Amino acid sequence: MxxxxxxxxxxxxxxxxxxxxxxxxxxxxxxxxxxxxxxxxxxxxxxxxxxxxxxxxxxxxxxxxxxxxxxxxxxxxxxxxxxxxxxxxxxxxxxxxxxxxxxxxxxxxxxxxxxxxxxxxxxxxxxxxxxxxxxxxxxxxxxxxxxxxxxxxxxxxxxxxxxxxxxxxxxxxxxxxHHDLVLAVTSHVPHLIAYTIVGTASDLEQVTQSEVIKYSAGGFRDFTRIAASDPTMWRDVFLNNREAVLEILQRFSEDLTALQRAIRWGKGDELFDLFTRTRAVRRSIIDQGQDDARPDFGRAHE
Amino acid sequence: MxxxxxxxxxxxxxxxxxxxxxxxxxxxxxxxxxxxxxxxxxxxxxxxxxxxxxxxxxxxxxxxxxxxxxxxxxxxxxxxxxxxxxxxxxxxxxxxxxxxxxxxxxxxxxxxxxxxxxxxxxxxxxxxxxxxxxxxxxxxxxxxxxxxxxxxxxxxxxxxxxxxxxxxxxxxxxxxxHHDLVLAVTSHVPHLIAYTIVGTASDLEQVTQSEVIKYSAGGFRDFTRIAASDPTMWRDVFLNNREAVLEILQRFSEDLTALQRAIRWGKGDELFDLFTRTRAVRRSIIDQGQDDARPDFGRAHE
CATH class of the missing domain: 3.40.50.720 (NAD(P)-binding Rossmann-like Domain)
Known part of the structure; x- marks a missing residue:
């Protein structure tokens, strides 16, 4: 049927x-x-x-x-x-x-x-x-x-x-x-953050574009993938889901400020606790088939 | 030899x-x-x-x-x-x-x-x-x-x-x-941002953990990979590269605030311009062999 x-x-x-x-x-x-x-x-x-x-x-x-x-x-x-x-x-x-x-x-x-x-x-x-x-x-x-x-x-x-x-x-x-709030967390704000850090890296005076590209395997390259998504589609998403995106962004900024403060004051335990907690989320995503279990997304290493 | x-x-x-x-x-x-x-x-x-x-x-x-x-x-x-x-x-x-x-x-x-x-x-x-x-x-x-x-x-x-x-x-x-500044951009701050957004998503009252995991393919899952890295290693990196990390984080926060403002005031052109610019960085990383050219990191789709 x-x-x-x-x-x-x-x-x-x-x-x-x-x-x-x-x-x-x-x-x-x-x-x-x-x-x-x-x-x-x-x-x-x-x-x-x-x-x-x-x-x-x-x-x-x-x-x-x-x-x-x-x-x-x-x-x-x-x-x-x-x-x-x-x-x-x-x-x-x-x-x-x-x-x-x-x-x-x-x-x-x-x-x-x-x-x-x-x-x-x-x-x-x-x-x-x-x-x-x-x-x-x-x-x-x-x-x-x-x-x-x-x-x-x-x-x-x-x-x-x-x-x-x-x-x-x-x-x-x-x-x-509810959709708009859920997607603000799982998709829209992650894209916005990725676009931002790629822009920040491109604009630095003290670090060349060539250095950013060479050393991107340190983590940065993972952000560039979603920061290469369709610009028109994403402009429209942010303009049309403004309230939820701004709400989640506010939460993210507060959390980032707390970590910044932990770094400034040398509070290693706070950092360690968060970094331990976030691993469990990755495991659940893999357990539920929403991502590839192979390290590094299974990027070819040979 | x-x-x-x-x-x-x-x-x-x-x-x-x-x-x-x-x-x-x-x-x-x-x-x-x-x-x-x-x-x-x-x-x-x-x-x-x-x-x-x-x-x-x-x-x-x-x-x-x-x-x-x-x-x-x-x-x-x-x-x-x-x-x-x-x-x-x-x-x-x-x-x-x-x-x-x-x-x-x-x-x-x-x-x-x-x-x-x-x-x-x-x-x-x-x-x-x-x-x-x-x-x-x-x-x-x-x-x-x-x-x-x-x-x-x-x-x-x-x-x-x-x-x-x-x-x-x-x-x-x-x-x-110079190393410490370059790596703050290409590795340390990206890791910190990834840890933060995964933490933010885990702590929301209105969105369940199960929803975050189900809908992670919208972009969030890319962040969870690096937020699953070794907690001890990363705690030490942030405590030992404090100055450079805080400097780059400050730049990132300014850039994020500018985008937040563009969303709040409906400035679609500003968003579109950044989203177009960031695609070029991805292309360079692939051209120089620092990442996989296949879409989605070549994640299996079959």
Whole structure:
């Protein structure tokens, strides 16, 4: 039993192209239609045979869809929804993959009055972007969060859940507000910190860029991976999840100030206690299959 | 031409055991003697045949060495050096692998008056520790920094450089003070930030530990790897490289405050500009072979 027979993906970047590939790999009888506002991306999608069909307008892409997945940066969700509103079938379900949920839900409700909307966020990705960076297994073993509210029919949520499970994801439902706080901790503030330290290192007068790069294996290089993520997507996430990001950032800054003080006053025990406590978190992440157990992420050493 | 014929490794953790393995792999005619203050570590080292010989005292380990490498946490360097001082041959060269150099050089000069000291720091490692976590290729393609001062004979520095090159490392010399600043940026502050955010996430009341772990693939998990590093080693690094760490931390905090303000006031262009700039650093690190080019560190996706 296919949860959906005609799936339309709007936005063919890393996530959109991974969904298209995933549907073709796991639900081969479903038809996948794609659209991207960028004609060059549409041309690439056609060339690599990403979808059964790539439409030239958003309207043409959704005209007989039963599931429409918006895979554009969260700041572009409202415009993408408006573009397809006139052609959206009445019984279609609309979902999205945006990294902030309260703002996206409000934007979609306004752009698509009366539509059935199941906001979603697959917590998966890499630092690469574009239609050629996607792969079918991106969501396997990862979690996808759905944030339906009182207006969302339960049957619609259940079908979207079945869709993500078919792609290999685990699904959990929560409120948009709770999602935004959880992701501020597990994704948004980590990205912001990574962008910051990479910027700080680039701007130092006393240490050259060449030195930063040479000695990056001391830890810095791990931060540069996520600081290489798509700039537009991340700008939009921070602007659209402002409150939660600022709240977590405040907590982080307080904790960092406490450690700074411990270093200044030579309080080795405080440092040791924290450094011991944080190892347990890593073990749990590995135990639950959310990261690679091999040291150094299994980076090749030979 | 072997740079050294009789190498003694004091401290058989990740770095010490990697050196022992590396010497046996690349300089098979050299003899490697090991010592660790922990009798259990010595027992493991004997069981896995890590060295040609594992001595039961530091003195016995160095008695006919021509190179002695101190591979203990920087806070333990002085005591480790005092333990072997009486038995150190007059013509032996002493080096170390400590992550801070000004404090270690001062400690070694005091503990080993008259000895030939070439302070060193191979910028390589994983989050694992102990004698079984080492591997011969850990240093291959990585950089090793030597920080000789005016008292260090150039011939001694050249021999230690040849030793590291035989293990596959690139070698660069700089002052201890410059080393400490460079490593504060490329290693110490990144570790401190990672420890902090993992601690912050663990302490939140509104987000459960289980949620942090489930959704860690959003970016957080990359921080947990380095926040799983050895607590004793890292406590000592922060206490011994206090000035440089506090200086870089101050810069980082200023930069983070500027980004926080950009988010609060909705200045998307500022965010976008930084997020674009940081991608170039990642590309350089990959171009220079200091990290894996595959997305997501090549984490398995199938």
């Amino acid at each position: 296919l949860p959906f027979a005609r799936v339309t993906v709007i936005g063919l970047g890393l996530i959109g192209s991974s969904i298209a590939r995933g549907v073709r790999a796991t639900m081969p009888t479903a038809r996948v239609t794609g659209f991207d506002a960028d004609p060059e991306v549409r041309a690439v999608a056609r060339r690599i045979d990403l979808c059964d069909d790539v439409a030239d307008t958003a309207g043409a892409a959704v005209i007989d869809a039963d599931l429409v997945i918006l895979c554009v940066p969260v700041g572009a969700m409202a415009a993408a929804a408006r573009d397809l509103a006139a052609d959206l079938p009445a019984d279609a379900i609309v979902t999205d993959v945006g990294g902030s949920k309260a703002s996206v839900l409000a934007a979609l409700r306004e752009a698509l009055p009366g539509a059935t909307i199941v906001p979603g966020h697959p917590v998966a990705g890499t630092e690469n972007c574009g239609p050629e960076s996607g792969f079918a297994s991106l969501f396997r073993g990862r979690w996808c969060i759905l944030t339906p509210d009182g207006e969302t029919p339960e049957t619609a949520t259940a079908r979207v859940q079945a869709f993500w499970e078919a792609l290999g994801a685990n699904v959990e439902c929560m409120t948009p507000q | 072997l740079p050294f014929a009789r190498v003694t490794v004091i401290g058989l953790g990740l770095i010490g055991s990697s050196i022992a393995r590396g010497v046996r792999a690349t300089m098979p005619t050299a003899r490697v003697t090991g010592f660790d203050a922990d009798p259990e570590v010595r027992a493991v080292a004997r069981r896995i045949d890590l060295c040609d010989d594992v001595a039961d005292t530091a003195g016995a380990a160095v008695i006919d060495a021509d190179l002695v490498i101190l591979c203990v946490p920087v806070g333990a360097m002085a005591a480790a050096a005092r333990d072997l001082a009486a038995d150190l041959p007059a013509d032996a060269i002493v080096t170390d692998v400590g992550g801070s150099k000004a404090s270690v050089l001062a400690a070694l000069r005091e503990a080993l008056p008259g000895a030939t000291i070439v302070p060193g720091h191979p910028v390589a490692g994983t989050e694992n520790c102990g004698p079984e976590s080492g591997f011969a290729s850990l240093f291959r393609g990585r950089w090793c920094i030597l920080t000789p001062d005016g008292e260090t004979p150039e011939t001694a520095t050249a021999r230690v450089q040849a030793f590291w090159e035989a293990l596959g490392a690139n070698v660069e010399c700089m002052t201890p003070q």
